Amino acid sequence: MKISVPKGTKDILPEEMKSWRYIEELFTDVCMNAGYGEIRTPVFEYTNLFNRGVGETTDIVQKEMYTFEDKGGRSLTLRPEGTAGIVRSYIENGMASLPQPVKLFYKITAYRYENVQKGRFREFNQLGAEVLGADSSNADVELISLLGNFFTKLGIGDLKLEINSIGCNICRPAYNEILKEYYKDKIDGMCADCKRRYETNPLRLIDCKEAKCIAASKDVPFIADNLCENCSDHFASLRTGLERLDINYNINKQIVRGLDYYKKTVFEFISNNVGTQGTVCGGGRYDGLIGALGGSDVSGVGFSMGTERLLMELESRGSLPGNEVYPEIYFVTIGEKSYAYARKISYALRKADIYTEMDLLGRSVKAQMKDANRKKAKYVVVMGEEEISMNKAEILVMETGERKEVSLDSIYKRIIEKKV
RNA sequence: GUGGGUAUAGCUCAAUUGGCUAGAGCGCCAGAUUGUGGUUCUGGAGGUCGUGGGUUCGAUCCCCACUACCCACCCCA
Numbered sequence: 324m325k326i327s328v329p330k331g332t333k334d335i336l337p338e339e340m341k342s343w344r345y346i347e348e349l350f351t352d353v354c355m356n357a358g359y360g361e362i363r364t365p366v367f368e369y370t371n372l373f374n375r376g377v378g379e380t381t382d383i384v385q386k387e388m389y390t391f392e393d394k395g396g397r398s399l400t401l402r403p404e405g406t407a408g409i410v411r412s413y414i415e416n417g418m419a420s421l422p423q424p425v426k427l428f429y430k431i432t433a434y435r436y437e438n439v440q441k442g443r444f445r446e447f448n449q450l451g452a453e454v455l456g457a458d459s460s461n462a463d464v465e466l467i468s469l470l471g472n473f474f475t476k477l478g479i480g481d482l483k484l485e486i487n488s489i490g491c492n493i494c495r496p497a498y499n500e501i502l503k504e505y506y507k508d509k510i511d512g513m514c515a516d517c518k519r520r521y522e523t524n525p526l527r528l529i530d531c532k533e534a535k536c537i538a539a540s541k542d543v544p545f546i547a548d549n550l551c552e553n554c555s556d557h558f559a560s561l562r563t564g565l566e567r568l569d570i571n572y573n574i575n576k577q578i579v580r581g582l583d584y585y586k587k588t589v590f591e592f593i594s595n596n597v598g599t600q601g602t603v604c605g606g607g608r609y610d611g612l613i614g615a616l617g618g619s620d621v622s623g624v625g626f627s628m629g630t631e632r633l634l635m636e637l638e639s640r641g642s643l644p645g646n647e648v649y650p651e652i653y654f655v656t657i658g659e660k661s662y663a664y665a666r667k668i669s670y671a672l673r674k675a676d677i678y679t680e681m682d683l684l685g686r687s688v689k690a691q692m693k694d695a696n697r698k699k700a701k702y703v704v705v706m707g708e709e710e711i712s713m714n715k716a717e718i719l720v721m722e723t724g725e726r727k728e729v730s731l732d733s734i735y736k737r738i739i740e741k742k743v
Numbered sequence: 744g745u746g747g748g749u750a751u752a753g754c755u756c757a758a759u760u761g762g763c764u765a766g767a768g769c770g771c772c773a774g775a776u777u778g779u780g781g782u783u784c785u786g787g788a789g790g791u792c793g794u795g796g797g798u799u800c801g802a803u804c805c806c807c808a809c810u811a812c813c814c815a816c817c818c819c820a
Contacts, residue, residue, distance in 0.1 A: 330811070382818050386744085404820080433820075438744085440814060449820060516817080532817070580819090602820065629820030657778060688778045696780040707778060721780070 331437070331445025342634055342643050346477070347430055350450045353473045354428040357465065359452055362427045364408035370398040376407030376616055378583025380523045387435040401434035404582070405451045405627050406609065407616075413455050414618035423456030423621075430630075442597040442632050451606075451627035455613065458622045460557050463588045463608060464564035466626055470592065470604060471570050477633075478642040479594075482603060485575035486565075486590040487547055488558040489526065492611060494551035495586075499525045501544055509539040526579050545576035557587050584609040588624065596639035597632045604628035650680040652738055653700035655691040657707045665706045668735055675739055696721065702743060704734060718743055 328334060335343060351361070370390050377383050389401035402408055409427060412418075418425045429451050437443060452469065454462040467484070474480050490498055502525040506513070510521050514533040521528065529540055550558060565572050572590075580589045589607035597603065606626025614620040637643050652672070654665035662681075669679040680698055682691045688705065695703045703719040710716045714731045720743070729737065737743050 327811075387818085435819080437818075438816095439812085440816095443819070447820060451820095530818095582819090597820095605820065627820065632820060655779075687773090689780080690773085692780040694780085700780095703780080705779065709778090717779090719779075724780090726779095 329445070331439045333444070333446075341645075341647070342637070343630070345644060346630060346633060346637075347450070349476055350428070350430070350473060353469060353476065354452055357426070357469050359426040359428040359469075362409060362412065362429050363431075364402075364405075364412050364429075366432065367399045367401050368408055368411065370400040372407050372411055372616070373400050373403060376410065376584065376612060377404065381583055383435060383582070387437055389434045389436055402431070403435045404433055405429055405431050405449055406453060406584070406612075406623075406625055409453055409625075410455070410609075410613055410616055410618070410623065413621075414613060414616060418455065419619050419621055424462060425455045426452070427455070428452040442629070442635060444631065448630035449627040450630055450633075451625060453623060453625035455623045456621050457624070458610070460561040460564055460588070462624050463561050464568070466606065466624060467565060467590060468568050468570060470626065470628075471568070474592070477637060479636055479640065482592045482594055482636075484570065484572040484590065484592055485578055486561070486572050486588065487575055487578040488550055488554055488561075488587050489579055489585060489589055489607075490546045490550050490554050491586045494546070494549060494554055495526075497551075498544075498546045498549045501549060502526070502528065505543055506539070513539050524583075530577050530579055547574070547576045554587050561588055580605065580607060584612040584615075586610045590626070592628070594632070594636045597635045602629075603632045603636055647699070648678060650678045650695075650698055650700040652677070652702045652704060652734075653680045653691070653695035653698065655688055655695065655703055655705040656682065657688060657705075660708060661706045661711060664711055665704075671735055672738055677738060702738075706731075 354361070370388070373388060374384055379385075383403045388403055391399060393399055409429065413425060429449075431449050431451070432446055433449055434446055436445060439445065452466060454466060471480065471484075474482050489495070503521065506521060506525070506528060510518060513521075513528075513536045514531065517528050517531050517533070517536050520531075526546065528536070529543055529545075531537070531540070547558070562572070562574075575591075578589050578591060580591075585607040587608040587610065590605070591602050592604040593601045594603045595601065604626055605628075606624070608622070608624040610622040611620075612623060634643075654669055656662040656665045665681060669681055672679045680695065680700060682694060686694070692703065700721055703721060704716050705719070706716060710731060716729055716731045716734060718727050718729055718734070718737075719725070720727070727743070
């Protein structure tokens, strides 16, 4: 059988890495400038963490996790998302006793066993940030504004922002009763999934895409209209905070999100350019999660975005910069002595952080010239025995074809001082 | 899990209504007076025609299965 990458995974080749680095470095800068510290947690965790953290009723836990047993019989799972591991780390490393809030960001791969299509893979990359230990909507606003800043810098500041509030442990149970009451005489005509959700997670009935279920949900009361006072205030101050920053948003009462841990604020940034998977970034508040995982009762809010989807968005708009790097100088060598001499200068220049190139295959002068041209070297120096013995060299300016004769000794200095 | 499409050179794609050495463009390598790039010309390397089985004198082509990829449903980043 031919060896290939596993389904839903892919190689990121050097050419594409330029775009990846561009996005990741920009994200890093944006986060650092807002006081967020980078964190890395393991690719796999004990399965329990996700069962409890992400939620037993979610699709992710029910059918999408890469779970396996190690040789010691422990059940491990490749992380399907980033937040659970970070919350675990927060608890385990005693971050609750640090000055609060703790602000973190991450760049990770995540794994979900799903059917592959445009914008959806089994191994995918996420950029994310979390604020732990801040109840106030100020934290929600800061995160969304951080994203606004990031997207603007990427040239996609017009991505659509949709927000909603899905209540808390106080208003959710009451709302669930309202929902059950509403669906009571409709549920028989709805799909099998919805019948199950009716018992396990009525909130999810709202965003079912089955035609008959959409029809049944036509006049459904939204939780955003049935919040407790605390949640309602939180949602109002979130909106005020966004408005003060002139951040455009749209309240979408249908957003409920598929992860159980969300409370109060949920939001998404949506694009039209990544297939039917329009969500480039999703996030929300997860008060109670830290407590549920064994920590103290600390609130949290965060987001994650799909790097691949972000790349698709940028690509479809032609907004990816061509940040190519070209050699400052290419040494064309002829024979061993010539190579040794050029290598020495090249080594010295590289130590001074200058990009130099040399042929490693003993190719002809012509082939080396071609290579220099292909790599878009700025200057070429041909170093044959003749030049070395006479302490002379010809610097060729590739763009203009201009040639200049200089002393061999002066090349290093000329390049360093950029006086060629 | 379900449905549709696709699978031929490193890449983008032809062709063979079942028959002899499966082609092109791009890319790669080399040469065009022996040590000088981009244009041009010439030559070369590179394919078990996705995998396995079947029908047939003979299969890259027809039939079946499998796998992968693309798209969609569900759900999500």
